[in-house]
Ligand code: SF4
């Protein structure tokens with residue numbers, strides 16, 4: 426993780442499901458409307474991330490779905506967008522480096538000019554985030570790039586900027602992780618201050634609200650080597666639809682496997698080279714002998 430890495434903290438207990446972040450993401454990234462099907466084509470309401478929708482709010486529901494952030498007859502909202510992994514599988518899988526991780530900000534970006542449309546990144550992502558645009562004549566991948574074009578202009582992630590409750594918060598990952606740990610350590614039912622917008626610069630007024638019964642862990646702190654987008658929830662992560670993943674990144678596993686295979690191939694290649702040299706030397710001796718007999 427770069428020291429100056431930036432990211433998001435999504436706190437499901439603060440999300441009211443307004444989807445202002447979904448609309449803002451579309452607006453600042455100039456993304457066209459998306460439809461579930463031709464039948465309900467009136468609505469820009471995709472069920473999951475697509476090449477044209479890089480941020481969606483999903484809902485967990487059980488029973489009567491009457492109690493927010495509870496499992497029993499409960500419901501809760503969750504943000505689904507790129508997590509900007511510390512060791513991203515999409516970057517590791519891309520054969521032409523169209524997916525890149527920035528060494529300063531840690532943002533995982535996509536370059537459509539380099540992309541050959543192989544979709545390895547789509548298959549490699551453990552969170553099912555990048556999607557291929559089959560409707561485009563040339564075909565390209567779409568995924569959240571943490572509003573890097575806005576960061577270059579001194580702004581920050583639009584989804585965090587418009588979020589009315591601070592459920593989506595932008596900032597340096599070190600600040601976001603400290604804020605997440607602070608919330609998890611609070612006594613449920615007490616009151617605390619919730620920042621909004623950019624946590625690191627404190628550009629928006631904060632507000633006071635009750636503390637939920639948080640899950641004890643921060644999703645993204647350890648999963649697949651860590652991510653720059655962290656999540657908090659009162660409902661268990663697995664029920665919310667977050668994949669249960671190992672701590673070691675898949676990228677480091679596959680690269681270790683490749684290196685082992687390649688280093689294991691050195692000996693057979695050397696042996697093959699030696700055998701070829703001996704065979705050529707013997708055949709030359711044989712040719713010389715035949716030439717002498719004639
Ligand atoms: S803008 Fe904030 S509160 Fe509204 S849906 Fe997005 S994360 Fe939730």
Ligand code: SF4
Nearest residue numbers: 507508510513515550
């Ligand atoms: S969440 Fe998926 S698309 Fe985003 S950086 Fe990680 S592997 Fe890549």
Ligand code: SF4
Nearest residue numbers: 450480569571572584
């Ligand atoms: S950081 Fe930008 S691109 Fe990513 S989900 Fe938020 S608004 Fe969309």
